[in-house]
Amino acid sequence: MRSAVVVGAGVGGLAVAGALARSGWQVTLLDRAERVRPEPTAVVLWPNGVRALQALGLGAGLAAIATPLPDGGVRRPDGHWLVQPRPTPADRMPVVVHREDLHDALIAGLGDRVELRTGVTVRHVRVEPGERPGVNDGRHTIEADLVVAADGTDSVIRRQLAPESGVVSSGCAAWRAVIPWYRAPRLPADQPIAGEVLGAGYRFVAASLGERGSSGGSSRGGIYWVATAAGAPRPEPPETQLALLRRWYAGWPAPIAALLDATDPSDLVQQEVRELRPLPRAYGFGVGPGGVVLLGDAAHAMPPHLGQGACLAFEDAATLASLLREARLPDAVQTYDRVRRPRAATVVRQTRRMSAVLQTRGRLALRARDAALGTINSRLLSSAAASAAQWRPPA
Template sequence: MVTDIETGEGAERMRSAVVVGAGVGGLAAAGALARSGWQVTLLERADRLRAGRAALLIWPNGVRALRALGLGGGLAAIATPASLGGVRRPDGQWLVQPSHDPAAAPVVVHREDLHDTLVAGLGDRVDIRTGVQVRGLRVAGDRPAVDDGRSVWEADLVVAADGVDSLIRRRLEPESVAVSAGCAAWRAVIPWYRAPRLPDDILLGGETLGAGYRFVAASLGERGSSGASSRGGIYWVATAAGAARPEPPATQLALLRRWYADWHAPIGDLLAATEPDDLVQHPVRELRPMPREFGFPVGCGGVVLLGDAAHAMPHHLGQGACLAFEDAATLRSTVHDAVPGDQLRAAVTAYGRLRRPRAVRVARQNRRLGAVLQARGRLALRARDATLGALSPRLLDRAAIAAARWHPPA
């Protein structure tokens, strides 16, 4: 509760926030603000709150951010340590041996488990409005506001967590545009009861690189097993240079089986056990250029960009959701004691100053990695294999460790 600066009568009112978008970023931010005493309205265009499909790797920075948001317990109940690390060629030969560096080890979570955890974190204090597509943003006047053409929501703080095509970002930073990153990705979770039984000598984890193709897999464990995801299964992500495919999922799956046909075990087994309904295709996009600001003071408060709305980038480092959690943790800490007026305006600016350089750094590492991962042509491939094989400390581990090195602000 803060003193009402509008009436000047010393009456108290809650600070208010409107969060636009109920993806992982919006859910994390809405819950964090509500738990800090803000009155929060969450607007989502879909007709209900829905989990994204498949799974996510949460790197140590994302784990720290979720803990800072008070969600560490929930995460511990759903996370499985991922035995990632190491890069192989399609024939199985190691380009980079796994390092097992605990500083860079991620956990893997089923997205539905993560969604349940984030929704539980909203408690009963968030006013959730689904079926609301925000169409307008007002940045003149005492407080920022958004509208859907029929109703207007005004608040001290507007959090734009509306994803890569963010309407709010397009209004505030029109030159920052979502463009193709030159590849498409497919991911799936093979449910635990259909997951292939793999011989002990077959390592599940790490990644494999071919000419313009990449495959990553991680185990979500047995369903309900202790310390594992409550849903279980095997998660994989395949990336291919080029555009997204227009064919139906069954044809896409047939294509994937053909592209990865000669790749080392267990890639073929995983694709064979996958069914078309398990498959999710993503055109991979990034923001070019990244917005110049993430925080915009307006009236007695402001507007902030969060998650993919601020810094959508390809998934090569698997950091998009982790960065969204960092954003939410940083926002919570910067606005924590800020009273609407100069303090909240300053907090909005501080949020942008803390977050933008961090996102720019990770995007740069991601782009370098993308160039190596997507090398095509014999010469480019040979150069890539030589680079990956010779680099010590390893390029991938270094990039992952650098990205994972973030700590929440005090």
């Protein structure tokens, strides 16, 4: 039986571990955390992410927890429309999912054939000519035919195999929260929740996860919002961070103030936004008769402006699982590299163009941006949406 060690039980590692186990691989999944659990936030999945999860055999589980996300348009802080909401064709409609629901679905997908070991911090990947690859936690080495590095932005495996790729700050911090359905503000029927507001270096996006138990909605329900602001994360306690957010976004269009008022400091998740620059030169490395691959943020951490990080991790997992069903290991690793690197590079390029638009500051630059945003943003978003809609898992 072929064996794999997957390092990292985030969304990418969970997805690929389950897929390999379902194809008959013996899988060991390692995570440094004592308990594997997701952040209490949500994630937007574009059609490519949804299609990848379907290819991984997780479509039914996803359908039960996903809420469609209609286009809410883009406004300026003074309420002026930069991009009007438009009806979204069904094949381009993203969905929003509570991360805890997604985690439950991915854990269910592991079945009982994946050996999950927590509290194991991998420190080193063994890549010796003629030998199978292995990972070492400072005490033991676990070797396998395939090592999947799904250990996130700070991946130790990528640092060892692709040291040319560094982690840098994207120049902004992000705050996210899910307001549970029972605490969510009751908004007037004509006031849509979904939508995006763009200011000078500031951005606010909201989406509804529906009410608990509503058909097709998250089993947890509520309202998800994410705010990004230029600069570093704040060192103050969550209560103060929330007060700062209320001040930064004061006077912005409804329902932003109502959402911030309904947010409890314990709902708040703050994060520095970071990315890989440059991308690793390779995503697959032949090692003896087997290989090592980079997957998810370990391969292509990027700012969340297009909401594509997790979607690409699912694409990686679906592609790898499909290639390993069809080809021998060293060939599958090479093909994975050939297919996934250009794909990730395209999405990263689109994300960087979006970052430049979002981070525009200064009065003149802002006026020029606002004048151009209607076309730039809708063109950029359409090309990103088109590339998301067009992706198909390998046959």
